[in-house]
Amino acid sequence: MMGLISSLINGISLGSVYAIIALGYTMVYGIAKMLNFAHGDVIMVGAYICFCGISYLSLPPVLAIALAIVACTALGIVIEGLAYKPLRSAPSLAVLITAIGVSYFLQNSALLIWKSDPKVFPTIFNMQPLQFFDGRLTISGVTLVTVLCCIVVMVCLTLFISRSKIGKAMRAVSEDKVAAQLMGINVNRTISVTFAIGSGLAAVAGVLLCSAYPVLTPTTGSMPGIKAFTAAVFGGIGSVPGAMLGGILLGVIELLAKSYISTQFSDAIVFAVLIVVLLIRPTGILGKKISEKV
Amino acid sequence: MMLTVENIDVFYGAIHAIKGISFEVNEGEIVALIGANGAGKSTTLKTISGIMHPRNGKITFLDEDITRTDGYKLPAKGLAQVPEGRRIFLQMTVMENLEMGAYVQKGKVPDEDFENVFSHFPRLKERRSQIAGTLSGGEQQMLAMGRALMSHPKLLMLDEPSMGLAPILVEEIFNIIQEFHASGTTILLVEQNAEMALQIADRAYVLESGKIALSGTGQELAESDEIKKAYLGG
Numbered sequence: 001m002m003g004l005i006s007s008l009i010n011g012i013s014l015g016s017v018y019a020i021i022a023l024g025y026t027m028v029y030g031i032a033k034m035l036n037f038a039h040g041d042v043i044m045v046g047a048y049i050c051f052c053g054i055s056y057l058s059l060p061p062v063l064a065i066a067l068a069i070v071a072c073t074a075l076g077i078v079i080e081g082l083a084y085k086p087l088r089s090a091p092s093l094a095v096l097i098t099a100i101g102v103s104y105f106l107q108n109s110a111l112l113i114w115k116s117d118p119k120v121f122p123t124i125f126n127m128q129p130l131q132f133f134d135g136r137l138t139i140s141g142v143t144l145v146t147v148l149c150c151i152v153v154m155v156c157l158t159l160f161i162s163r164s165k166i167g168k169a170m171r172a173v174s175e176d177k178v179a180a181q182l183m184g185i186n187v188n189r190t191i192s193v194t195f196a197i198g199s200g201l202a203a204v205a206g207v208l209l210c211s212a213y214p215v216l217t218p219t220t221g222s223m224p225g226i227k228a229f230t231a232a233v234f235g236g237i238g239s240v241p242g243a244m245l246g247g248i249l250l251g252v253i254e255l256l257a258k259s260y261i262s263t264q265f266s267d268a269i270v271f272a273v274l275i276v277v278l279l280i281r282p283t284g285i286l287g288k289k290i291s292e293k294v
Numbered sequence: 295m296m297l298t299v300e301n302i303d304v305f306y307g308a309i310h311a312i313k314g315i316s317f318e319v320n321e322g323e324i325v326a327l328i329g330a331n332g333a334g335k336s337t338t339l340k341t342i343s344g345i346m347h348p349r350n351g352k353i354t355f356l357d358e359d360i361t362r363t364d365g366y367k368l369p370a371k372g373l374a375q376v377p378e379g380r381r382i383f384l385q386m387t388v389m390e391n392l393e394m395g396a397y398v399q400k401g402k403v404p405d406e407d408f409e410n411v412f413s414h415f416p417r418l419k420e421r422r423s424q425i426a427g428t429l430s431g432g433e434q435q436m437l438a439m440g441r442a443l444m445s446h447p448k449l450l451m452l453d454e455p456s457m458g459l460a461p462i463l464v465e466e467i468f469n470i471i472q473e474f475h476a477s478g479t480t481i482l483l484v485e486q487n488a489e490m491a492l493q494i495a496d497r498a499y500v501l502e503s504g505k506i507a508l509s510g511t512g513q514e515l516a517e518s519d520e521i522k523k524a525y526l527g528g
Contacts, residue, residue, distance in 0.1 A: 168390060
């Protein structure tokens with residue numbers, strides 16, 4: 001019983017990281033109608049920058065995290081401006097291939113800068129683990145911080161998108177670029193802002209991920225990136241609540257599969273569940289059903 | 295002069311859609327562009343509002359050359375367009391759609407602006423917190439027009455506002471266009487419903503395969519035999 005609760009909690013924590021990454025995928029997809037496959041590698045860059053901040057510059061962890069967020073936000077804007085913006089009216093296949101190219105570019109740049117030997121990510125959240133039921137259930141500090149971070153990110157992002165002027169403009173652009181432009185919305189700038197937010201969130205995800213699994217290599221971001229993409233599709237790509245739900249479900253399924261079925265097969269099980277969900281609901285759990293009256 | 299279009303050529307890829315069109319809209323006028331499907335009416339509006347750009351020619355709005363200006367900068371200058379097919383934001387509420395219409399305004403949108411729209415379209419007030427996608431076709435057209443009004447346009451361009459609407463609603467929409475006009479907005483109207491358009495227009499231009507075939511006052515054109523034969527079913 002405690003084992004199940006413990007798996008669930010760890011699953012929610014891992015799922016929180018997937019959810020934060022999935023938000024980046026889904027927001028960019030929603031607004032630019034493209035799959036930014038380099039998103040996972042931005043996570044890796046964020047983790048490396050935080051690592052360098054703490055290990056080489058001896059920054060306090062908070063500053064190192066802030067540095068990672070700022071750097072990834074800037075990276076997101078630069079990637080969008082240099083690689084994707086010139087392809088705005090190109091076929092989506094060209095954009096997809098470019099995204100894969102950017103992904104390899106980031107991984108290989110990291111390989112050049114930080115070499116292939118794994119770095120051990122420093123402990124940032126060294127809190128006492130919480131003990132319940134006379135020590136039969138332990139929740140680590142990282143787990144708790146990860147879940148809290150995820151909740152804060154989701155609440156802030158939801159408020160931002162539903163209430164703020166830029167958030168509303170983002171929804172308008174994602175629905176109809178031409179109409180948004182006719183309202184006086186600068187579509188290109190709105191797309192840049194979306195990349196910036198998604199990439200800043202990727203840095204947060206990178207720090208959380210490497211705090212839980214503290215081995216850092218240039219390919220650290222690819223598997224979580226693909227899983228978060230899966231989570232975004234699972235929840236309904238383009239939908240912000242869908243990405244949150246999809247991420248958390250994916251984390252829980254992965255951890256339960258690891259604990260009760262097989263560690264080796266856990267990824268296969270995760271993707272099998274995705275296939276089943278998409279067979280039943282091709283638009284994902286919270287995928288948009290556009291009700292249109294004419 | 296509010297708007298001057300001089301000799302513009304517009305292409306869709308290799309297709310020469312607009313072939314050297316020139317016309318002007320004076321302050322306080324209602325000007326109509328009429329013509330058959332595919333004559334280039336909508337393309338002309340899209341080119342003025344910066345969705346497309348002409349290959350040659352010049353567009354001047356309030357003494358400013360806007361030929362190559364990015365479209366998103368135009369609403370702040372006083373140019374608004376109600377696009378063909380309404381293109382309201384279907385997943386946003388009626389209020390949010392109106393807020394988007396006021397996007398170029400700095401700070402909080404004044405309540406009077408919403409009230410002004412609601413005074414023309416009382417039905418939108420009843421449905422203010424409804425998701426726009428659930429409105430009827432006529433209500434969606436009203437929302438598209440109300441949304442355009444939120445930016446306080448000097449020139450309002452309407453692209454086929456009567457399309458797909460029941461005759462009684464068409465009547466209502468045209469009455470409201472005249473209300474807008476009476477409150478000081480200059481109107482450029484694109485319509486396939488030539489009869490209705492000519493009734494309210496001060497002047498009109500007839501487009502045929504990307505060129506201006508005829509022009510004159512609304513009344514002149516409504517009485518012209520050519521027009522009667524080609525567009526008014528008589």
